[in-house]
Amino acid sequence: MDKLSVFVPKILPKQERFLSGRRSCKGCGKSLAARLIAKVSDSADPALGGVEGQNNGLSANTFAHDRVNTADTLEKFIAILDSFNARSREQSRTNHVAIKKPVIAVDRKILDTDYVALQRALKKQNVLIVCLDNEPAMDTLINKAIPRPFVQNERVHPVTEKDVRDAVRRKNLPEVMVKEDFSYSATACPSYPFDLIEKVKTAVACSGNAFILVMTPCPTGWIFNSGKTLDMGRRAVLSGYFPLFEVANNKTRLTVDLKKRKPVQEYLAMQRRFFTFPSNLVAVFQPAVDEFYEDIKKIGTLHEIATKK
Amino acid sequence: MKMKKHAPIAFGSVIPITEDFTKNDDWRFEQPVWDTQKCVRCGMCYLVCPDGAIFQNKDGYYEADLQYCKGCGMCIQQCVTGCISLETVEERAPWLAK
Numbered sequence: 001m002d003k004l005s006v007f008v009p010k011i012l013p014k015q016e017r018f019l020s021g022r023r024s025c026k027g028c029g030k031s032l033a034a035r036l037i038a039k040v041s042d043s044a045d046p047a048l049g050g051v052e053g054q055n056n057g058l059s060a061n062t063f064a065h066d067r068v069n070t071a072d073t074l075e076k077f078i079a080i081l082d083s084f085n086a087r088s089r090e091q092s093r094t095n096h097v098a099i100k101k102p103v104i105a106v107d108r109k110i111l112d113t114d115y116v117a118l119q120r121a122l123k124k125q126n127v128l129i130v131c132l133d134n135e136p137a138m139d140t141l142i143n144k145a146i147p148r149p150f151v152q153n154e155r156v157h158p159v160t161e162k163d164v165r166d167a168v169r170r171k172n173l174p175e176v177m178v179k180e181d182f183s184y185s186a187t188a189c190p191s192y193p194f195d196l197i198e199k200v201k202t203a204v205a206c207s208g209n210a211f212i213l214v215m216t217p218c219p220t221g222w223i224f225n226s227g228k229t230l231d232m233g234r235r236a237v238l239s240g241y242f243p244l245f246e247v248a249n250n251k252t253r254l255t256v257d258l259k260k261r262k263p264v265q266e267y268l269a270m271q272r273r274f275f276t277f278p279s280n281l282v283a284v285f286q287p288a289v290d291e292f293y294e295d296i297k298k299i300g301t302l303h304e305i306a307t308k309k
Numbered sequence: 310m311k312m313k314k315h316a317p318i319a320f321g322s323v324i325p326i327t328e329d330f331t332k333n334d335d336w337r338f339e340q341p342v343w344d345t346q347k348c349v350r351c352g353m354c355y356l357v358c359p360d361g362a363i364f365q366n367k368d369g370y371y372e373a374d375l376q377y378c379k380g381c382g383m384c385i386q387q388c389v390t391g392c393i394s395l396e397t398v399e400e401r402a403p404w405l406a407k
Contacts, residue, residue: 032359227385230383
């Protein structure tokens with residue numbers, strides 16, 4: 001029955017917990033991911049946020065909803081966690097329905113800047129963290145790679161092949177999270193909506209902390225037509241740039257296993273933001289992606305061999 | 310001759326601007342229109358809409374809530390039968406034309 005329900009959107013619950021408004025742009029990938037997660041997670045109060053990360057100057061509190069909380073910074077994240085714990089303590093005392101597992105969506109920048117503090121905050125907790133990633137790190141790489149005038153050119157650090165390789169390697173966050181005693185971690189993309197939904201369901205069901213990295217294409221930042229956000233995410237998965245996999249019980253499994261991958265350069269050419277990027281560095285993406293994809297396959301086989309013995 | 314009285318000005322008079330943020334009707338240049346003869350009622354457009362602006366009729370067909378629709382065109386790209394088409398509401402400026 002699970003296989004049959006793959007492309008039947010009618011079966012999904014019809015409750016809408018997402019507040020639509022002017023927080024997101026046209027065709028936003030982040031808001032779509034947040035909407036799908038809020039729809040599926042059955043916990044009593046799913047706290048979703050991170051959509052405000054792209055907002056310009058408008059405070060998140062003006063759009064606050066009972067069920068929608070925001071975790072733009074680490075302080076907000078900890079405040080939400082504490083409120084959940086306090087509420088669950090009260091509910092257990094008064095025999096109300098207890099909260100199963102809070103779902104908190106965070107922006108990528110929390111993990112990049114305050115990772116150690118977040119690690120300490122998550123001890124002895126039971127949370128699902130959804131990291132919404134629209135590749136802000138790639139923009140800095142593009143800005144760096146713009147050729148300078150000849151006098152400045154010697155002083156500024158040039159973008160090397162290693163920088164490009166590191167930018168591709170950052171997609172391997174779930175492997176890192178497993179070492180930090182996360183019981184379940186996975187990658188997902190809203191262009192494969194039912195894959196995302198199943199991963200959220202399994203993450204909520206498991207005991208202990210869970211982590212999901214979601215790639216969300218951004219039409220204003222990446223500069224493409226707003227109708228093509230889902231095609232963009234699909235192309236990223238099919239080219240192997242963003243492989244979909246999950247790590248549970250020390251086993252990695254590729255949920256979309258590709259025998260023939262499409263070239264990465266076609267995917268990069270669809271985005272207008274790469275038009276200043278030097279052409280000799282664009283060619284580096286293909287071998288970097290190939291290495292990254294085959295490493296994930298190898299890790300999967302190694303885990304399986306270790307568990308069988 | 311009687312003068313009209315001004316409405317009392319308070320600090321809260323700024324706030325109605327934020328109330329308008331819930332509506333997106335002045336953002337869009339086009340709006341989606343469903344052809345009910347072609348529509349299979351699969352619900353793909355409902356699933357894909359990033360603002361949750363598409364809902365189901367009493368007849369079972371899908372329709373856009375024009376208060377929230379931004380006219381991004383995501384439903385048109387993902388439609389299986391191609392029953393959704395764009396209807397122009399405002400003309401784009403020449404530098405914004407596709």
